[in-house]
């Protein structure tokens with residue numbers, strides 16, 4: 527049976543061109559900053575986003591956490607949108623690594639109201655002082671939703687007035703660039719640090735990059751080492767990353783189209799899909815006993831992730847064939863009939 531894997535865009539496998547580049551990659555010891563391919567990838571990413579420096583790391587969790595370590599002093603608070611990955615899916619890392627706490631603000635479709643962010647800023651001696659504001663674009667938990675540029679600018683304005691740095695979790699930065707029909711430079715503008723993942727829709731096997739001002743890089747480099755993220759001859763991974771960064775973004779429009787087709791089909795099957803939230807490559811649906819539904823679907827050859835007791839997530843990506851979407855919908859219909 528042909529398996530259709532909709533659990534995440536992280537399941538994409540390296541393309542033949544990536545494997546070829548990995549085999550040929552020029553390498554050195556990246557812990558000494560001597561890997562020419564890693565250095566090339568970091569410089570390329572920095573140039574594309576218009577930030578001064580980049581640092582290659584194994585995962586988006588690590589790039590986010592190093593950013594939090596850079597910005598927060600122990601006991602300080604980060605303001606983040608409800609459902610933020612740094613809170614929901616980076617398991618206590620903030621508390622362990624930065625000694626910080628988090629203040630969640632409501633964020634319909636991943637977009638916090640700038641005035642709510644302003645109101646959440648703490649300066650009193652009785653409260654954990656705010657050290658950072660963080661946004662997520664696209665916002666995973668809210669549905670792979672896009673934070674519009676004007677909303678980003680308004681929140682950056684609040685950060686600036688309060689003299690606070692602002693971080694972007696851009697695990698799916700290029701999905702947002704694609705959906706907003708903007709440029710990487712425009713989307714990254716105004717953030718002190720930006721984390722981007724190469725291993726999601728862009729298709730690289732491993733890797734994320736933290737973009738930052740040059741003055742932060744030495745400390746970030748030390749934190750990466752502290753976390754065990756020094757990867758030695760990482761050029762074999764960076765070589766795939768360069769292809770992901772240069773060629774991956776143009777594939778994303780297709781992923782978004784597939785998600786729309788999938789969502790429309792699921793609506794026809796009376797699944798609870800909020801079409802307003804289907805903005806990029808994710809489809810969330812409300813369904814009772816979501817884990818059981820996911821198990822039934824697995825037996826029919828479709829892998830999906832139950833994200834809670836009554837919510838499932840389906841993610842489209844470059845490794846899907848066009849015919850996989852109608853086929854997945856047929857199997858979903860069968861799974862519903864088995865209920």
Ligand code: TLP
Pocket residue numbers: 533534535536584585586587588590611612615662664665666695697698723725734
């Ligand atoms: N998210 C994963 C799971 O952890 C949920 C996924 O399959 O979507 N920021 C955001 C917004 C993310 O969605 C993810 C991955 C990360 C950071 C962390 O990236 P990795 O998995 O490389 O640590």
